[in-house]
Amino acid sequence: MDFFEVVNARQSMRSFSDTPVEAEKLHKILKTANAAPSAGNLQGYEIYLVTKAEQRVALVKAALGQEFIVEAPLVLVFCANPARSAVWYKERGIRLYSVQDATIACTYAMLAAAALGLATVWVGAFEEEPVRQVVGIPPELVPVAMLPIGYAGKKPKKTPRRELGDLVHEV
Ligand SMILES: Cc1cc2nc3c(=O)[nH]c(=O)nc-3n(C[C@H](O)[C@H](O)[C@H](O)COP(=O)(O)O)c2cc1C
Known part of the structure; x- marks a missing residue:
């Protein structure tokens, strides 16, 4: 798949099969997250890898009963690390950049x-x-x-998006 096919293929999956995720694939995912840009290249975030079933069960409860979390063989938890971003960017790093760094890494x-x-x-x-x-x-x-993260169970329908004309404001 080229980049645009990947973007088009991605959709939120709330049903996962029992098939485990291969270690090489997980490694590639983590390497890709690590390639994400970050403010000042400070990488103001940390990634926690959760695989234990009892922890995933507990995450369901912490996530307001979203049952599909336990179906996925692994869960990555992306955390902002404000202290890393604060080194150069002080308040803006703490409040904004570390959160942006974590979300970009998660997107990657x-x-x-x-x-x-x-x-x-x-x-x-x-x-x-x-x-x-x-x-x-x-x-x-x-x-x-x-x-x-896991292999898909039941696939949902694609979600719609706003029209570009509504979203993009040429000024
Ligand atoms: C910041 C953010 C928070 C989200 N939180 C949840 C969530 O807690 N549970 C969930 O099932 N989906 C969650 N989603 C997924 C969105 O519902 C989903 O991306 C959106 O409906 C578009 O569908 P698609 O991902 O299939 O294109 C979240 C997405 C984002 C970006």
């Missing part, structure tokens, strides 16, 4: 997974403190997004 991981024929869904609806506790994330980090 999501597209890499799609390119490898894997399914993902971005999970943003969760309670931070329970996620911290389940995963063992220290208090100075901010969990920003979870990305369950």
Whole structure:
């Protein structure tokens, strides 16, 4: 698949099969996340890899009962690391850049997974403190997004988008 085919193939998957994710594919996903741009190249984020079933069960509860999280064999939790971005960018780094760095890395991981024929869904609806506790994330980090990854179960319909004319404002 070329880049545009990957973008077109990606869709949020909320059903996963039992098939495990190959170690080489996971490694490629993580390498791709690590290639994402970041403010000042400070990489103000951390990635936690969750594979244990009991932790995934607990993540379902932390994510307001989103059951599909436990179906995926692995979940990446992307956290902002404000202290890294603060080194150069102070308040803006703390408030904005570290969160942007984490989300861009998650996007890269999501597209890499799609390119490898894997399914993902971005999970943003969760309670931070329970996620911290389940995963063992220290208090100075901010969990920003979870990305369950696996092979697709039941595929949903494609979602619509706004028209470009509505979205793009030529000034
Ligand atoms: C910031 C953010 C938070 C999201 N949180 C959730 C979530 O908690 N649960 C979920 O099922 N999908 C979540 N999604 C996925 C969106 O619902 C999905 O991307 C959107 O409906 C478009 O569908 P598509 O991804 O299939 O193109 C989230 C997406 C983003 C970007």
